[in-house]
Amino acid sequence: MTAHVARHELPAGPDAERFAERLSGRVTKRIDQLEESADMIDFAFGTAVMSLRARCVVDPRAAVAETWDAAVNAVQLGSAMFAVTGASEGTVECRIDRKVRSLSAIGPRSFADAGNWLTAFWLAVICREQQRMTQLCEIPLERLRSPEGQYDEYVYHWVDTLQTYWLRRPGLVEKLTATFEASDPSVARIAPRDLLQGLLYPPINLFYHFVRKDEEGFSPALEEALKLHKTYWTLNEDRATDIDGAIALGPLAIACLARDGGIPVDVESDYLPKHLLEHGWLGEYPT
Template sequence: MASIIPRHPFPTENAEEGLAVLQQNAQEMIDGLEAGSTSLGDALGTTLTLAEAHCLMDPRAAIFPTWDAWVTAMQVGSAVFAAATATEEHVLCRIAHKDRTLQATGQEWYVHPGAWITAFYLAVVCREKDRITALSRVPVSLLRENGSRFEEYDYAWMETLQTYWLGGQDLVPKLVSAVDGTDPESVADPETVGKLVYPPMEMFHRFIRKDHEGFNRALIRALELHKQYWSEEERAVNISGLVALAPLAMTCLAHDAGIPIEVESEYLPAVLISRNWCGEFPT
């Protein structure tokens, strides 16, 4: 019998109007990419927010507009790193049903481990194998050039995911390094790290060990901690809490590997896990 983790209360008044405004903002940003009036970093934040917002009223991601929004966010996430690593002056990226010619960017303020991990998760959820492979070949050294302050566990987790996808060596030591880096005694924000960053690492550990029961226990714990984090008063109406993106990505990996998923939650859009929409249109 499946365990059920309900989502924390979230206001739904004016949800459709809010979604329409987000949709317009996202489209304007996407249309501004070729002209250079929009940064890919800003576009990623807005399109991801739109995708998550769709899941307020469509928590299963059962309707086409929700899937379309998730694909668009995934395409923008991949475009961030396609443009950052491009060797030519321009790079062609498909975003929102259109091939767009974007300026190569090299290192920018938004080319950092947080954006890479988000892009990787989105590509996993959308089952975009070629994009996952491209992301897995992004040099960690490029992201270290960013002036932003990121913890070592961010880079170690990135390396872990890249190594797993490309079948490289030292997967377990890299995962151990990432996990060790989340020690509450050594991080600036132990609450965020403990409730949002470490849990998907534990899920991944159970996944690579093919520990079905352990994976589901880790998934339940990840969702419980996600709910705790986003139920705090100052965060409770933040759209970012509607979907547990990192646990969702780990669950998609496990589902595709044949691990039975014995947990149901509005934090985990069921149709994204079962990949029913994949192949619906060219991406």
């Protein structure tokens, strides 16, 4: 039996459509500026992710080409951000917005951290970009550590777990266990408790059911993750109108892994845009 989790109300209509179009134009402009200087690539990436969320507000099933364009731009910019910060000289060839672009290497930057890595990895999973997933997973964990100490230690255990899973390295169970232990609210100190419990922990729990091939437990865990997502984004009026809550990026990515791996996904929700989950745009154009 398929469960349904209704998305909370977000500002829609002509204003939301115009906002999405403005963001799309801003992404295009920032992409074009990267060939002059890649120093602001984190802003381009952040804008592209926001553009994807805005598109999903007005197109909750991801049924129109503009939404897939937004997803592709976001995944390409996420990969490019880690590519240009992974080299200190020369140029890096990156396909972004239907063109192969030559971007100057800029060396290590504080924004190429574990938080942005997770977002970039989720996008690569959702777009089924296996080569990009591999490239991201080959980045040494120490390179992703924030010099400002802005993340709890469990975040690094979590990245290590995902890299270990995708690259089929040994120690997955031990690393996932360490992630669980370090993400306990009694241990984590930096992330606010409501953020940890509502958004950050559920993908870890969902991944646990996925790697165990727990067909019976996966969909209930996904349903619970979406309900927690909804609770977090409706806690107050400011959150309820924030387009960041339009899609549940981490749960969506793990649901994509599960679906592609043969685990039934018996949950429907606008937090999981149908054509992103089902990869309905497969083969439309290179990503």
